[in-house]
Amino acid sequence: MTIDIPFMWTAFKEIIKALPVTMMLTLIPLFVGFFIGIVVALIRVYKVKGLLAIANGYVSFLRGTPIIMHVMLIYFGFPLLIDAVAAKLGISVQTQLIPISTFVLTALSLSAGAYLSEVIRSGILSIPKGQVEAAYSVGMNTFQTMVRIILPQALAQSIPNFTNIFVGFLHTSSIAFLVSQKELTGAANIVASTNLKFLEAYIAAGIIYWLVTILVEGLSSLVEKRATSYMRGGVR
Amino acid sequence: MIYLQGIKKSFRNQEVLKGINLTIEKGKVVTILGPSGSGKSTLLRCINFLEKPDEGVVQIGDVRVVAEKANKKDIMALRKQSAMVFQHYNLFAHKTVLENVMEGLIVAKKMKKAEARQRSEQVLERVGLSDKLNYFPSQLSGGQQQRVGIARALALNPEVILFDEPTSALDPELVGEVLAVIKDIAKEGITMLIVTHEMQFAREVSDQVLFMDGGVIVEKGSPMEIFTNPREERTRKFLKRISGGLPVHWIQKTAY
Amino acid sequence: MGKAFDITLVGEFLPQLVQYLGVTLQILAVSTVFGIVIGIAAAIPRLFRIPILSQLVVVYVSFIRGTPILIQLFLIFYGVPALFLLFDIDLTRMDPLYFVMITYSLSNGAVFSEIFRGAIQAIDYGQTEAAYSVGMSDSQTFFRIIIPQAIGIAFPNMANCIISSLKDTSLAFTIGVMDMVGRGETLIASTAHALEVYISLSIIYYIVVLVLEKLFRLFEKRVNRYKPDVVSSA
Numbered sequence: 019m020t021i022d023i024p025f026m027w028t029a030f031k032e033i034i035k036a037l038p039v040t041m042m043l044t045l046i047p048l049f050v051g052f053f054i055g056i057v058v059a060l061i062r063v064y065k066v067k068g069l070l071a072i073a074n075g076y077v078s079f080l081r082g083t084p085i086i087m088h089v090m091l092i093y094f095g096f097p098l099l100i101d102a103v104a105a106k107l108g109i110s111v112q113t114q115l116i117p118i119s120t121f122v123l124t125a126l127s128l129s130a131g132a133y134l135s136e137v138i139r140s141g142i143l144s145i146p147k148g149q150v151e152a153a154y155s156v157g158m159n160t161f162q163t164m165v166r167i168i169l170p171q172a173l174a175q176s177i178p179n180f181t182n183i184f185v186g187f188l189h190t191s192s193i194a195f196l197v198s199q200k201e202l203t204g205a206a207n208i209v210a211s212t213n214l215k216f217l218e219a220y221i222a223a224g225i226i227y228w229l230v231t232i233l234v235e236g237l238s239s240l241v242e243k244r245a246t247s248y249m250r251g252g253v254r
Numbered sequence: 255m256i257y258l259q260g261i262k263k264s265f266r267n268q269e270v271l272k273g274i275n276l277t278i279e280k281g282k283v284v285t286i287l288g289p290s291g292s293g294k295s296t297l298l299r300c301i302n303f304l305e306k307p308d309e310g311v312v313q314i315g316d317v318r319v320v321a322e323k324a325n326k327k328d329i330m331a332l333r334k335q336s337a338m339v340f341q342h343y344n345l346f347a348h349k350t351v352l353e354n355v356m357e358g359l360i361v362a363k364k365m366k367k368a369e370a371r372q373r374s375e376q377v378l379e380r381v382g383l384s385d386k387l388n389y390f391p392s393q394l395s396g397g398q399q400q401r402v403g404i405a406r407a408l409a410l411n412p413e414v415i416l417f418d419e420p421t422s423a424l425d426p427e428l429v430g431e432v433l434a435v436i437k438d439i440a441k442e443g444i445t446m447l448i449v450t451h452e453m454q455f456a457r458e459v460s461d462q463v464l465f466m467d468g469g470v471i472v473e474k475g476s477p478m479e480i481f482t483n484p485r486e487e488r489t490r491k492f493l494k495r496i497s498g499g500l501p502v503h504w505i506q507k508t509a510y
Numbered sequence: 511m512g513k514a515f516d517i518t519l520v521g522e523f524l525p526q527l528v529q530y531l532g533v534t535l536q537i538l539a540v541s542t543v544f545g546i547v548i549g550i551a552a553a554i555p556r557l558f559r560i561p562i563l564s565q566l567v568v569v570y571v572s573f574i575r576g577t578p579i580l581i582q583l584f585l586i587f588y589g590v591p592a593l594f595l596l597f598d599i600d601l602t603r604m605d606p607l608y609f610v611m612i613t614y615s616l617s618n619g620a621v622f623s624e625i626f627r628g629a630i631q632a633i634d635y636g637q638t639e640a641a642y643s644v645g646m647s648d649s650q651t652f653f654r655i656i657i658p659q660a661i662g663i664a665f666p667n668m669a670n671c672i673i674s675s676l677k678d679t680s681l682a683f684t685i686g687v688m689d690m691v692g693r694g695e696t697l698i699a700s701t702a703h704a705l706e707v708y709i710s711l712s713i714i715y716y717i718v719v720l721v722l723e724k725l726f727r728l729f730e731k732r733v734n735r736y737k738p739d740v741v742s743s744a
Contacts, residue, residue, distance in 0.1 A: 081719075086691075087680065087708055091705070185575070189577065220581055220588065228573055228576035229576075344636035346637060346655055347737075348659045357641075358645055363645070392736060
C-alpha cells in the first residue's frame, strides 16, 4: 500500500466542501455557550443563592464528562423528553422529524457554556479588587461596575483562553460524525470508505483542520494585541 | 587574594568595562561605588564568570583563569573560590532555609550531609536565623532572605565573597539588619568585595574604596581619602550629588 | 432506541460497564507515561535550540494541537500498518488498543513538551546564577535547582491534560477498542436502551474525573509546598 498523493488532492477538494458544516457546528455552540457562560460565571462570582449550587453542578458535571456523552445523552434523551411532555399536553410531536443537528448543537452549546463560564469567571477574578473599589468610589453601582469596568478587561485578557476553547470546539465538532453529521470528519469518512483510501482521506481532513487552526490562532493573536492595547504601559 | 588584569567586557558594541586592573589583598574589605551603569556590577560578575569577560585575567587564591582560554573546568574551579550575595537574594525557592545553605556544601564541596548540616546551622545562627531553619524563602521578609543569602555564601568559606548591591531591593527599614550582619562578618577577616549605594556603610566597613565610572576605576583609596578628600573631579561630583541631602535610594532610582 | 426509558437499567448496566474501566485506565496510564517520555524528548531540542530537530518538534506540536484527536486516531490506525507494510510486516490483526495507546501517547507528548518547556522557562535565571555562584555545574544546577521547581509549575497543567486525556479515551471505541464505551455499544446493540447506557457511562466518567482531580490536588499541595499561597493554607 502506497500513498496516492493525487487522490489526496481530490479528497481535499471534496472534504473541504464540508467546512461550512464544521464551522456551523463550532460557531453556533460557542455563540450560545458564551451567553450561558456569562450568566453562569456571574452566578458563581456573586454566589447567587439558590442558583449557585445548580451552576456549580452544571459546570462540574459537563467538564467532568466526555463531550461525546453530552451529545449522546441529548441525542437519545431529548426525543424521549419531548415525547413525554407532548403526551402530557395531549399534542403530537413527530420527534423523528427534528433534524439531528439540533441535538448536536444543543449538546455542544451546553458543553461550551460550561467551559466558557470557567474562562470568563477566572477572567473576572483576575481583575484587581482595587478596580471595583475605584468604580464604587466614582459612584457606579454593582451592575455598572461589572459591565463597564470588569467585563471589558476580563474578556480582553481571556482572549488566549477563548482561542484555546475555539480550537478545542473546532476539533470537538468532529465527534458529530458519530451521529452521522456530514462535517469535515464525516465527509472524510465517506470519501475514505467509498474509495477505500482511508489514509489519504484522513490526511486531507487533518490538513484542513490544521490550516483552520493556524488561521484562527493567527487571527486571535492579532485581535489580542488590539484588545489589550491598554496594558502596554503607554507604549504603542 | 584577588588579582584582575585587563578585564574588558562589551554588551552589543557598548564597552562596559574598559580594561580593569585590580589587586585585593587577603582579608581586605573593598567597596565599589559609582553611578548606575558605571560597570561595577558587571565587574563583580566577571570575577566569578557569571559574565564571561571578553579579555583579561582573573585570579582568586591560586586559581588563575585567562578569559580568552577559559573552559568549563577552569570556570568551575574559579567559582569554587568565591561566593556571591545577590541583589534579589536568588534563594532556591523550593528549598528550606537550611537546605539553601547546605546545597552548595553538599553538591559543590562534596561535604557529608551531617557535617554540612552542622556547618549550616552554625552559620545561620551567626546571621540570627536559628529559628527559621525549616522555613521556605517565601515565608521570610526580604531582610531575612538576604541574611540567608549571606549565610549561603559564608558557609562555603570562600576566598572572597562578592556582594552585588545586597540592600538595594530591600525596604528601607530592613536595610539595617542586613548591613549589621555584613559588618559583623567583615571583622572576621574574610575578603569581601561589595558593590553598594550605602555611603555611610561603605565608610564604616571598608579598608579600601573604589570609585568607578564609565567602565574604569577612576579613583581608589581609604574611606577617609575618598569621602573627605577625593582627588578626581568625577568622584567629587558623584559624592556631592549623593550628599546633597537626598537619600541614596532616590538618586539610584532617578539615575536611570 | 424506541424502548421505554427505564432508570433501573442504569443500576444494572453500571457494574457491567465498570468492569471495563481497567481498559480505559490502562490507556490513560500508558499514554501518560509515554507522553512524559516523548514530552521530555521533544522539549529538549527547543530548550537547547538544536537546529532541524527543534523545527521538527514545532511542526509535530503544531500538527497535534491543530487536528482533532479523532483524526489522529484514524491516521495512526490506518497509517502505522501502511508504514509497516513497506517493510513487509503485517499489523492488520494487531489489537486496536495499541493504536489507541500510540495515538494518545503522541498527543500527550506534544502537549507535555509545551508544558515542560514553559515551566523550565518560568524559573527565574537568578536561581541559575545563584547555583553557579555556590560552585554547581550546569547539570547539577539543571537537575537540583531547575527541574524540581519546574515540576511544581508543570504539575497543574499536566493534571488538566491527563484529565482531558481520560475524557478523550471515550473515542477509542471508534476503531473497535473494547473499553467502557465499546462495551456500552454492545449493550445498546443487545438491549436497545441507549440512553440508560450513556447515563451509566457518564456517571462512571464523572466519578473517575472527580477522584483524579482530588488526587492531583493533594499531590500538587505536596510538590508546591514552598509556594506562599500553599504554605499559608497548609
